[in-house]
Amino acid sequence: MTAEKRSPWIHAWYDEIEPIRVLDPSAWKVGSSADRDQVFLIHLTDVMKYNGHLCLGLARGYRAAEIAFEELCDGIPKRGDFRVKFDRDTCMVDAFAYIAGIRSDFGRQNLGTIEIDKTNAITGRDVYVVHRISTGDTVEVIMNFGDFEDFDEFWELKENARSLHGENLERYNELMQRLSYDVLTMPREAFIEVRHL
Numbered sequence: 001m002t003a004e005k006r007s008p009w010i011h012a013w014y015d016e017i018e019p020i021r022v023l024d025p026s027a028w029k030v031g032s033s034a035d036r037d038q039v040f041l042i043h044l045t046d047v048m049k050y051n052g053h054l055c056l057g058l059a060r061g062y063r064a065a066e067i068a069f070e071e072l073c074d075g076i077p078k079r080g081d082f083r084v085k086f087d088r089d090t091c092m093v094d095a096f097a098y099i100a101g102i103r104s105d106f107g108r109q110n111l112g113t114i115e116i117d118k119t120n121a122i123t124g125r126d127v128y129v130v131h132r133i134s135t136g137d138t139v140e141v142i143m144n145f146g147d148f149e150d151f152d153e154f155w156e157l158k159e160n161a162r163s164l165h166g167e168n169l170e171r172y173n174e175l176m177q178r179l180s181y182d183v184l185t186m187p188r189e190a191f192i193e194v195r196h197l
Helices: 012-016 025-029 044-051 056-072 091-100 151-159 166-185
Strands: 020-023 039-042 082-086 114-116 125-132 138-144 192-196
Touching: 012 044, 020 056, 020 091, 044 056, 044 091, 056 082, 056 091, 056 125, 056 138, 056 166, 056 192, 082 091, 151 166
Parallel strands: 082 114
Antiparallel strands: 020 039, 082 125, 125 138, 138 192
């Protein structure tokens, strides 16, 4: 049986985002892979299928994982080797958990690998504290995306997203996709700060 491959997504640029390379040691251990060091490519669209859509939260989580891996790993990161602390609980958690292989038990934190602390959450800013278990190294990834063009307008529309329709809904969708693209493609120096803890 063959099925025609057809993308459910409307924006071609989704496929142009650089995939994140990971290694999952479990694949060899359980016999799913003959190669002990098989590298897997996780594409943005893979994470979108897991979450169901691309939004600003998912884009931020994808980019945060990419940056944390660059900072914490000399080679290809091993899934399951990370703990992370978020300052909010949006789709960014789904993205990061999926890419990093952080297991969750029906939405509850499992094995202390995911922590959500919204005490100091600020609109237009995200903080990720990422710990690599095997080395003990930790980085803080801070995203300041609140100064992006049209972010304030987006946030005002987001406040009433459930009741948007017509032109307002179209504008909200346009801004959501454009801001997501910016987060995924802008040079990290433009809005991301990394501190080794």
